[in-house]
Amino acid sequence: MGLNLTQKIIKDHLLEGEMIPGSEIGIKIDQTLTQDSTGTMAYLQLEAMEIDKVKTKRSVAYIDHNMLQQGFENADDHKYIQTVAYKHGVYFSRPGNGICHQVHLERFGVPGETLLGSDSHTPTGGGIGMLAIGAGGLDVAVAMGGGTYYITMPKVVNVKLTGKLKPFVTAKDIILEVLRVMTVKGGVGKVIEYTGEGVSTLSVPERATITNMGAELGATTSVFQSDDVTLSFLKAQDREELWKELKADEDAAYDETININLDELEPLVAMPHSPDNVEKISNIKDLKVNQVCIGSCTNSSYLDMMKVSKILKGKTVHPDVSLVIAPGSKQVLNMLAANGALADMIAAGARILESGCGPCIGMGQAPATDAVTLRTFNRNFKGRCGTVSAGAYLLSPEAAAVSALSGKLTDPTTCTTDINVAMPDKFYINDNMVVPPAEDGSKVEVVKGPNIKPFPLNEELKDEVEGKVLIIVEDNITTDHIMPSNAKLLPFRSNIPHLANYCLTPCDEEFPKRAKANGGGMIIGGDNYGQGSSREHAALVPLYLGIKAVLAKSFARIHKANLINSGILPLTFINMADYDTISLDDDLSMDNVIESVKAGKVIVHNKTKKLDYEMNIELSDKELKMIIAGGKINFIK
Ligand code: F3S
Incomplete structure (x- = not known):
């Protein structure tokens, strides 16, 4: 019996245990990522372990969550993370460079490597063929120190995609369909592996939308093969030397199989207040919309944004709707600015936010009391948007943009605009917002403002x-x-x-x-x-x-x-x-x-x-x- 892709990557990284579902295994971690909200603690823990330099192939510290600087606290955290990263061998992605998962996919993700991130949507990296897992800050700190990461050997679910998506039906609709079928508890203890001829019709950012929201299934992670599509994405990012082909063996076995025919999918929406509360948009009539938010680590890629700008071009956002758009990375924002798509969005009345998490984590843009807010994000729990009485609906960027114009939740397949966008041969590459670590960190001073307090350490267990x-x-x-x-x-x-x-x-x-x-x-x-x-x-x-x-x-x-x-x-x-x-x-x-x-x-x-x-x-x-x-x-x- 051959191996599925999940088993192959685990086998390549196995340090302890046997690959029997349910038993504990220890794996080697190649890359780590942190964001500022969890990163401060992870780096305080790294310091407490007295490790001079991280031992991973690549570790990156992102600033994307706590961007509002209403007091000195968030700014203090950013400064601390920048200096501690510089000292200990960690790349630092400056505020404004983008959302950790989007930037990591663009500039750092490597097929077949393992990624441990102190953020639950780290599985986004599965879109480029990584085994990418979200964990607590301490586990990430231990991995940075070269320590083994322990997980329960997962079961592997085969989600087999056949056919091809119709226009205005998207990767978001695929993952919403998987959520409808499996529910928010259905992925616990499992890795979701996507196979079938439909896979090759999806670009890397589309695959990443799907693996990103695998977190909402409770899954350990989700993964796609690394194929020609992956190679063209890496080429367009000037990183083709990191490509390798990866796929399941022909005779691979899975613990479960779910079939999805892409030809039959329709635009879907997750209704308040759970990502698995999924309905066809066409079934929902006359839902007035107050706010539309486009962005987040789920749906803020260049292709997502280009489609949105094409829908908005020459039109005006409905007077009752506040439309906010946060492109996922500086790369995306730069490209939209250079080709005029940003101007089209602004002209239509969109409010452009910096490239960060923003409203996804309730950092600004809380909707009005009892509002209906449409979001291209991944979570819609009560109160997450910042307003407890608001109802958040999760959907594709295309459906969000069409609805922002009409003022009510609208089936995007009714839109007649041509939104075909080709994947660029070359993305705009400028890593000047990524600060590499110091060659010799021994003399680097870590700056800890008054908001950074030492990390509590216990003592050895006493007999009394x-x-x-x-x-x-x-x-x-x-x-x-x-x-x-x-x-x-x-x-x-x-x-x-x-x-x-x-x-x-x-x-x-x-x-x-x-x-x-x-x-x-x-x-x-x-x-x-x-x-x-x-x-x-x-x-x-x-x-x-x-x-x-x-x-x-x-x-x-x-x-x-x-x-x-x-x-x-x-x-x-x-x-x-x-x-x-x-x-x-x-x-x-x-x-x-x-x-x-x-x-x-x-x-x-x-x-x-x-x-x-x-x-x-x-x-x-x-x-x-x-x-x-x-x-x-x-x-x-
Ligand atoms: Fe940020 Fe929301 Fe993703 S908080 S990392 S955009 S889930």
């Missing part, structure tokens, strides 16, 4: 651990409860002491004060403690506050891993009734901790109540070593 109960919370506490993240707190992602003042405050406003007054202690949690996102701040901030252990009925998987990475003991009750006997301020202690943790069972003494609790601690061999070392960074050091 004690502390007061600082908070008791209920079931299903999310990482949003543990460490709220909102537009006010976002600029402080590199300032753990500031964030600490908000830790668990949605549950108990006094928690941070109590934790500081007691010099740390223990958290008592219910079932599914730490559900929600992979936000590592939800472990780092408790570490800063001196939390030594969380005693819970059960943990959400990723949060448990983050606690272990921070050297905080994740203990689970064996007897659930013990939870009810604990009160705030009880004095807890554990002795013979190291041997107990090795044995997987810890006795916690409640000295106040004179009770003993038997607790489980389930750790893999690697996690056990990390906990004993006091967290992942100490373990790696």
